[in-house]
Amino acid sequence: MSTWIVVEDEPDLYDTLLALFEIWSIDGVAFTNGTDAMKWIDDVDDGSVETNVPELALLDIRLPGTNGHDIGYRLRQSPILKDIAIVLMTAYHLKPREEREVMARSQADMLMYKPLPSPAEFRTVLEEAIAQRRA
Numbered sequence: 001m002s003t004w005i006v007v008e009d010e011p012d013l014y015d016t017l018l019a020l021f022e023i024w025s026i027d028g029v030a031f032t033n034g035t036d037a038m039k040w041i042d043d044v045d046d047g048s049v050e051t052n053v054p055e056l057a058l059l060d061i062r063l064p065g066t067n068g069h070d071i072g073y074r075l076r077q078s079p080i081l082k083d084i085a086i087v088l089m090t091a092y093h094l095k096p097r098e099e100r101e102v103m104a105r106s107q108a109d110m111l112m113y114k115p116l117p118s119p120a121e122f123r124t125v126l127e128e129a130i131a132q133r134r135a
Helices: 011-023 034-047 070-078 094-104 121-134
Strands: 003-009 026-033 056-060 084-088 110-113
Touching: 003 011, 003 034, 003 070, 003 084, 011 026, 011 056, 011 121, 026 121, 056 070, 056 121, 070 084, 084 094, 094 110, 110 121
Parallel strands: 003 026, 003 056, 056 084, 084 110
Antiparallel strands: none
16 A cells, blocks of 8 residues: 655645545545654654655645645655655745745655645646656
């Protein structure tokens, strides 16, 4: 079974994403704030939590605690999690310069704007991000 990480603070979207993961038979490691996500990464790195290495991290950019692009940056520094696909999400329209900055900071594979596409299209886009990261 695949494992994906989701960090999303908006309750309805959080619940929807976890429901989709269940339908798609994907294990979800889920957080509603950046602080808990960062602690989990630290715990994975120091061996105090065991997990299947996730294939994908789906990160909201604006979160309570640490923001999504800093979580992406931290994932890339992790000896265990550094190679997973990272997809940033935001409901806020970013200027081209801001897009470049968050993508560079997080070393993300993709940036998606909310509202997210249909479930089928969304899954295809996420699986493409995973395939590109593996290549």
